Amino acid sequence: xxxxxxxxxxxxxxxxxxxxxxxxxxxxxxxxxxxxxxxxxxxxxxxxxxxxxxxxxxxxxxxxxxxxxxxxxxxxxxxxxxxxxxxxx
Amino acid sequence: xxxxxxxxxxxxxxxxxxxxxxxxxxxxxxxxxxxxxxxxxxxxxxxxxxxxxxxxxxxxxxxxxxxxxxxxxxxxxxxxxxxxxxxxxxxxxxxxxxxxxxxxxxxxxxxxxxxxxxxxxxxxxxxxxxxxxxxxxxxxxxxxxxxxxxxxxxxxxxxxxxxxxxxxxxxxxxxxxxxxxxxxxxxxxxxxxxxx
Amino acid sequence: xxxxxxxxxxxxxxxxxxxxxxxxxxxxxxxxxxxxxxxxxxxxxxxxxxxxxxxxxxxxxxxxxxxxxxxxxxxxxxxxxxxxxxxxxxx
Numbered sequence: 001x002x003x004x005x006x007x008x009x010x011x012x013x014x015x016x017x018x019x020x021x022x023x024x025x026x027x028x029x030x031x032x033x034x035x036x037x038x039x040x041x042x043x044x045x046x047x048x049x050x051x052x053x054x055x056x057x058x059x060x061x062x063x064x065x066x067x068x069x070x071x072x073x074x075x076x077x078x079x080x081x082x083x084x085x086x087x088x089x
Numbered sequence: 090x091x092x093x094x095x096x097x098x099x100x101x102x103x104x105x106x107x108x109x110x111x112x113x114x115x116x117x118x119x120x121x122x123x124x125x126x127x128x129x130x131x132x133x134x135x136x137x138x139x140x141x142x143x144x145x146x147x148x149x150x151x152x153x154x155x156x157x158x159x160x161x162x163x164x165x166x167x168x169x170x171x172x173x174x175x176x177x178x179x180x181x182x183x184x185x186x187x188x189x190x191x192x193x194x195x196x197x198x199x200x201x202x203x204x205x206x207x208x209x210x211x212x213x214x215x216x217x218x219x220x221x222x223x224x225x226x227x228x229x230x231x232x233x234x235x236x237x238x239x240x241x242x243x244x245x246x247x248x249x250x251x252x253x254x255x256x257x258x259x260x261x262x263x264x265x266x267x268x269x270x271x272x273x274x275x276x277x278x279x280x281x282x283x284x285x
Numbered sequence: 286x287x288x289x290x291x292x293x294x295x296x297x298x299x300x301x302x303x304x305x306x307x308x309x310x311x312x313x314x315x316x317x318x319x320x321x322x323x324x325x326x327x328x329x330x331x332x333x334x335x336x337x338x339x340x341x342x343x344x345x346x347x348x349x350x351x352x353x354x355x356x357x358x359x360x361x362x363x364x365x366x367x368x369x370x371x372x373x374x375x376x
Contacts, residue, residue: 045334080248125320194293
């Protein structure tokens with residue numbers, strides 16, 4: 001379980017199946033912006049596990065951590081990510 | 090109907106075959122199909138989202154509840170958020186110096202129940218790929234210019250959460266009624282590609 | 286590193302095609318695809334996650350060439366076949 005403000009990092013992964021962790025935020029540092037609570041967990045549900053739920057968080061990423069010098073320093077991204085996509089940093 | 094998975098043929102013909110097969114299996118009727126579309130379009134349109142925003146502009150308590158628990162707040166207005174399944178709604182407020190933009194990079198998640206079917210550009214690769222990387226260029230294509238120094242947050246709808254931008258109330262509307270305010274709110278303002 | 290739908294940050298897709306007064310659907314068949322999906326999801330024939338997965342598994346060239354509702358149609362056809370939806374006669 002994470003709390004608002006926690007420094008996290010998204011896991012590096014490359015599953016063949018369905019996931020809602022986009023490539024552009026894999027392996028990136030971010031901060032917990034909001035705790036969304038338990039939501040339907042798509043990775044398991046798409047694989048046929050009915051009713052799977054997992055805690056999800058809104059995670060904020062700084063432009064430089066996603067795009068380096070090629071991003072807009074005044075534009076951050078928030079993505080809604082599941083607990084198993086994250087690790088503490 | 091042995092094989093509905095046709096990958097050739099016009100889409101319209103494939104849909105015709107699919108409907109016939111589903112009808113044959115007792116899963117739908119033409120009437121139910123028409124009703125499924127009409128009942129959705131009847132209640133899900135940008136005016137619904139505009140009503141939520143106008144209420145938030147005139148009632149500070151509602152604004153607070155909307156930002157805190159949007160599902161409960163829109164339920165106060167009698168709005169049913171269910172489309173495919175119950176969804177969690179979050180409203181994000183534009184404020185001086187802070188602008189918000191909604192996208193779904195992986196598919197096309199959108200607050201359908203509040204805004205109706207999304208515009209084609211929202212579902213396009215052009216928008217989905219660029220909104221997270223260069224949102225100001227997206228705004229520029231809509232003719233939307235933010236004041237210098239305004240920070241943008243791009244909300245990528247990657248889980249079963251749908252986002253609605255709460256625009257800033259336009260200047261010079263102090264005496265306006267709630268329905269007049271609602272008429273000022275545009276779909277693009279609720280996505281964040283435009284200001285209101 | 287992923288599949289063809291996962292395009293956040295990619296370059297090269299060009300400018301937006303913004304339509305004024307855009308209708309909810311551009312063709313009658315698109316509205317029907319939308320309605321079919323509502324009914325089949327509502328009936329539990331498949332889940333939204335399976336639906337998205339079916340789109341994501343489209344061959345990349347096919348995905349990019351298909352219009353939005355053609356992708357939906359592909360996914361519905363795929364799932365109806367894969368899950369034996371037509372075998373369960375409800376009426």
